[in-house]
Amino acid sequence: MAITDFRSFLIALPKCEHHMHLEGALSPAILFQLAAKNNIILPADDAAFASTEALSKRYNDFSSLDDFLHYYYIGMSVLIDASDFEALAWDYFQHARQDGVMHAELFFDPQAHLERGVTFATIQAGFEAARRRANSELGISSELICCFLRHLPAAHCEATFAHEELQASLGQGHFIGIGLDSSELAFPPELFKSLYADAKARSLRLTAHAGEEGPAEYIANALEHLEVERIDHGIRLATDAALMSKVAERGIMLTVCPYSNLYLRCVTSIGDLPIRTFLDAGVKFSLNSDDPAYFGNHYILDNYMAVHEAFALSVDEWALVCENGIRGSWCSDSRKDAMLDRLQQTIDHWRNEGDQA
Numbered sequence: 260m261a262i263t264d265f266r267s268f269l270i271a272l273p274k275c276e277h278h279m280h281l282e283g284a285l286s287p288a289i290l291f292q293l294a295a296k297n298n299i300i301l302p303a304d305d306a307a308f309a310s311t312e313a314l315s316k317r318y319n320d321f322s323s324l325d326d327f328l329h330y331y332y333i334g335m336s337v338l339i340d341a342s343d344f345e346a347l348a349w350d351y352f353q354h355a356r357q358d359g360v361m362h363a364e365l366f367f368d369p370q371a372h373l374e375r376g377v378t379f380a381t382i383q384a385g386f387e388a389a390r391r392r393a394n395s396e397l398g399i400s401s402e403l404i405c406c407f408l409r410h411l412p413a414a415h416c417e418a419t420f421a422h423e424e425l426q427a428s429l430g431q432g433h434f435i436g437i438g439l440d441s442s443e444l445a446f447p448p449e450l451f452k453s454l455y456a457d458a459k460a461r462s463l464r465l466t467a468h469a470g471e472e473g474p475a476e477y478i479a480n481a482l483e484h485l486e487v488e489r490i491d492h493g494i495r496l497a498t499d500a501a502l503m504s505k506v507a508e509r510g511i512m513l514t515v516c517p518y519s520n521l522y523l524r525c526v527t528s529i530g531d532l533p534i535r536t537f538l539d540a541g542v543k544f545s546l547n548s549d550d551p552a553y554f555g556n557h558y559i560l561d562n563y564m565a566v567h568e569a570f571a572l573s574v575d576e577w578a579l580v581c582e583n584g585i586r587g588s589w590c591s592d593s594r595k596d597a598m599l600d601r602l603q604q605t606i607d608h609w610r611n612e613g614d615q616a
């Protein structure tokens with residue numbers, strides 16, 4: 260079958276997003292707007308904060324993960340009340356709707372807000388309002404994944420997890436799992452073994468960033484010491500064939516973020532990502548936007564398009580990527596069945612279109 264309009268085909272696929280930091284959806288325009296509303300003084304000694312245009316331009320020139328994180332943490336300092344968190348998440352959901360996302364599992368970084376005096380209840384109220392609205396108005400289901408910042412001491416992460424408000428929120432089912440993010444190289448997964456054991460004891464789902472800038476060994480360590488079910492990024496897996504076979508055999512899904520890897524210089528082009536290697540080895544992966552507002556405003560569809568342009572996946576391969584994303588989601592079986600039905604209808608429809616072309 261020849262599909263002449265792959266963009267429309269990719270929009271129509273029922274997509275699941277598993278790797279999107281809500282704070283990474285903060286556009287320069289909303290950043291300046293909230294800074295003005297909340298009287299937040301942005302760094303006067305950095306010309307990047309002179310205007311929306313200057314900041315957007317600086318975002319096109321990150322030299323590494325840490326260079327990006329510097330701006331990411333300054334950016335989120337403008338989020339103060341529940342309506343700010345709601346506006347941020349709602350902005351993301353509107354992009355997600357346009358791109359054909361049916362289900363989104365969204366990271367957030369409470370430690371970065373709690374230390375500024377913003378309460379867990381404030382963050383949660385804002386995100387919950389946007390999630391409810393996304394479900395009823397846009398038909399997008401979502402879950403939250405509470406991320407811990409690995410550049411902070413493990414004891415700090417454990418204390419945050421034990422925080423009364425966080426535990427109460429957990430009791431009310433407000434988030435489904437935990438993740439580990441921020442600066443990778445100096446902070447290997449095994450430092451957080453105790454945090455992950457605590458989360459596992461509370462029946463939370465487990466994932467962690469590994470193998471983004473760090474070596475494949477960090478992926479092995481996250482699997483062994485943190486007992487994660489998914490790996491966020493994981494592109495360095497391709498450097499270790501034995502580990503790659505193990506990951507494929509165990510059905511561990513990687514949440515790959517093509518444009519993020521390009522903008523943070525983990526690869527020099529999207530064509531250098533091991534997408535074909537993973538497909539050939541039977542490694543499951545989903546495609547995601549990570550921090551779209553910081554990475555050229557490339558939301559999930561652009562990531563799908565870029566992978567298509569670089570690797571020319573067949574319709575069957577796209578169907579497999581989509582199916583793996585649905586099956587690897589942390590949503591109910593009935594939601595998965597609804598998405599699998601939609602996938603089948605989409606594939607059938609496009610096969611007919613292709614036959615007629």
Ligand SMILES: Nc1ncnc2[nH]cnc12
Nearest residue numbers: 280440441442468549550
């Ligand atoms: N790509 C990324 N890697 C690590 N931590 C992050 N926090 C937000 N985006 C991140």
Ligand SMILES: [Zn+2]
Nearest residue numbers: 278440468549
């Ligand atoms: Zn990430």
